[in-house]
Amino acid sequence: MLEEDQEIFITKGMVRADFDFWVGLVMDKFYDGLQEKKFIGTKCSKCGKVFLPPRNRCGDCFVKAEEFVDLPETGILKNFTVTTYKITERKIRKVKKDIMVGLVQVDGADTAMLVPIVNTNPDNLKEGMKVSVVWAKKLKGDPQDIAGFEPVGDG
Amino acid sequence: MRKVAIIGVGITPFLSRYLDKTYFELAYDATKLALNDCNKQGIEITHKDLESTVYGIYNELFERQFMPDIFINSYIGMNDKPGTRIASGGATGGYTVRMAYAEVASGLSDLCLCLGVEKCNDCYDEKTGATTPQVLNAIAYSADMTYEYPMGMMAASSYVSMVNAHFEEFGSPSEEQMALVSVKNHGNAINNPIAQSPMKITVEDVMNSRIICYPFKMLDCCLYSEASACLILASEQKVKELGVENPIWITGVGAANTDCFIGNRESIGRLYSNINAAKAAYKMAGLDYDNIKNQIDVAELHDAFSGQEVISYEELGFVPFGEGGKWIESGGPEIGGELPCCPSGGLIGCGHAVGATGIMSTGEAALQLRGDADKHQVTIEKGRALAHSIGGPGAAYAAIIIMENEEAKK
Numbered sequence: 100m101l102e103e104d105q106e107i108f109i110t111k112g113m114v115r116a117d118f119d120f121w122v123g124l125v126m127d128k129f130y131d132g133l134q135e136k137k138f139i140g141t142k143c144s145k146c147g148k149v150f151l152p153p154r155n156r157c158g159d160c161f162v163k164a165e166e167f168v169d170l171p172e173t174g175i176l177k178n179f180t181v182t183t184y185k186i187t188e189r190k191i192r193k194v195k196k197d198i199m200v201g202l203v204q205v206d207g208a209d210t211a212m213l214v215p216i217v218n219t220n221p222d223n224l225k226e227g228m229k230v231s232v233v234w235a236k237k238l239k240g241d242p243q244d245i246a247g248f249e250p251v252g253d254g
Numbered sequence: 255m256r257k258v259a260i261i262g263v264g265i266t267p268f269l270s271r272y273l274d275k276t277y278f279e280l281a282y283d284a285t286k287l288a289l290n291d292c293n294k295q296g297i298e299i300t301h302k303d304l305e306s307t308v309y310g311i312y313n314e315l316f317e318r319q320f321m322p323d324i325f326i327n328s329y330i331g332m333n334d335k336p337g338t339r340i341a342s343g344g345a346t347g348g349y350t351v352r353m354a355y356a357e358v359a360s361g362l363s364d365l366c367l368c369l370g371v372e373k374c375n376d377c378y379d380e381k382t383g384a385t386t387p388q389v390l391n392a393i394a395y396s397a398d399m400t401y402e403y404p405m406g407m408m409a410a411s412s413y414v415s416m417v418n419a420h421f422e423e424f425g426s427p428s429e430e431q432m433a434l435v436s437v438k439n440h441g442n443a444i445n446n447p448i449a450q451s452p453m454k455i456t457v458e459d460v461m462n463s464r465i466i467c468y469p470f471k472m473l474d475c476c477l478y479s480e481a482s483a484c485l486i487l488a489s490e491q492k493v494k495e496l497g498v499e500n501p502i503w504i505t506g507v508g509a510a511n512t513d514c515f516i517g518n519r520e521s522i523g524r525l526y527s528n529i530n531a532a533k534a535a536y537k538m539a540g541l542d543y544d545n546i547k548n549q550i551d552v553a554e555l556h557d558a559f560s561g562q563e564v565i566s567y568e569e570l571g572f573v574p575f576g577e578g579g580k581w582i583e584s585g586g587p588e589i590g591g592e593l594p595c596c597p598s599g600g601l602i603g604c605g606h607a608v609g610a611t612g613i614m615s616t617g618e619a620a621l622q623l624r625g626d627a628d629k630h631q632v633t634i635e636k637g638r639a640l641a642h643s644i645g646g647p648g649a650a651y652a653a654i655i656i657m658e659n660e661e662a663k664k
């Protein structure tokens with residue numbers, strides 16, 4: 100039992116892991132592609148499934164999927180949600196403007212990827228609507244190069 | 255419980271670093287090697303026939319990923335099937351074999367994948383250009399965080415205290431006797447293509463290598479490695495169905511966790527985890543702790559440090575307490591000796607890719623019983639082999655696997 104005026108010994112959070120790691124051959128190529136405003140996926144040599152983000156093994160066929168394919172900047176919004184909170188390094192805070200995130204299947208890909216949805220508002224979002232990528236102003240070859248996807252035309 | 259056999263073995267080379275592969279690609283490679291090993295023996299199975307996976311992955315920081323098993327699950331085509339991860343320090347591999355055995359013995363699965371992987375050297379700090387401090391830190395977090403870690407406990411110092419205390423109590427092993435283990439295991443590794451550290455060296459080379467943590471010198475310690483190792487386990491019914499000609503039956507799985515605080519143990523110089531895991535495994539396999547040396551053909555031991563192998567000779571019952579050092583002087587654990595220990599090269603010769611290590615040791619022992627160990631094959635007469643895994647804070651975890659080849663016994 101803690102005494103009322105007892106001070107407790109609190110030690111510093113000691114688990115730190117300050118190191119850099121390699122994301123692997125295909126994700127490396129994917130991020131290089133983003134810097135050139137290109138989506139690079141991979142294709143299974145057996146079933147032809149196209150992965151974006153890319154991966155170099157098709158689990159279903161148990162073969163390598165090492166053929167790179169260039170994919171367009173457009174796709175379909177498969178699903179979405181709206182969040183009103185954001186986690187910063189210091190705390191969880193309510194955002195001024197709702198954040199929209201969705202799963203977008205880029206045309207020609209068989210998988211969907213998680214992206215922000217931008218330049219619209221939640222009321223306009225519909226599953227199955229056409230969307231197109233918005234690149235970040237400054238490209239660095241990392242995930243933030245994808246500023247988001249926005250609806251195309253009437254969506 | 256149902257009978258369980260090892261029908262396929264896949265081990266990737268143990269390397270200091272795979273620059274061209276992620277941990278899930280390494281896991282895929284080992285799985286493919288194990289499936290190929292089955293196919294080469296005429297066992298017609300693909301990844302689709304596997305019913306479940308038990309993963310051995312020690313450390314999240316190595317993989318930079320919590321729950322790394324679930325990402326492998328996708329890469330190796332095991333989606334929509336059960337998968338369980340085991341993490342038991344240095345004994346992760348042995349414990350993973352034990353749980354994969356249980357998966358099949360219990361009837362939950364007829365074909366189970368037992369897969370270990372570790373990729374530690376991506377713990378690389380580009381700012382300092384150093385790997386070792388990051389890896390050692392990731393390992394050091396295995397010590398008790400409320401006292402031992404902040405006091406500076408590391409893996410080597412933890413083992414040294416036990417080996418030194420063992421020497422105090424029993425007069426074995428001396429520094430030269432420990433060095434003989436290093437000479438043997440580096441030498442055995444020369445004939446193992448997956449080994450990271452094959453070397454022809456002398457006792458003087460070991461004695462003259464730099465001190466890491468007295469009395470352990472550089473060449474007394476294993477290297478950390480990146481690798482994956484995989485076993486395919488089958489039930490007796492599946493063995494019959496698939497017409498497996500050379501199944502390696504798992505007849506004993508013993509494990510024990512002793513007190514993780516070394517200072518709480520009755521004797522600091524004894525690894526009770528080793529002793530109790532061995533007794534449990536031998537009892538299950540119908541073998542005798544006092545006569546085990548004459549009942550098995552080969553042992554793949556967990557020689558993270560050379561001194562630890564010598565005290566394992568005693569704790570696993572190969573020789574009486576205090577005689578481990580003399581036994582290696584007499585050539586007992588050499589290939590061609592009374593009971594070859596670590597013909598693969600062990601951890602000192604092959605390297606230590608924690609989650610993969612015990613699975614590699616078990617796989618190596620199974621290959622020995624099958625007669626498929628190529629250039630490091632030992633003579634098989636009794637048809638039995640042992641694989642040993644130990645680790646965790648103060649070597650608190652231990653797991654021992656006994657295997658049999660009924661054909662070889664005839």
Ligand SMILES: [Zn+2]
Nearest residue numbers: 143146157160
């Ligand atoms: Zn495919």
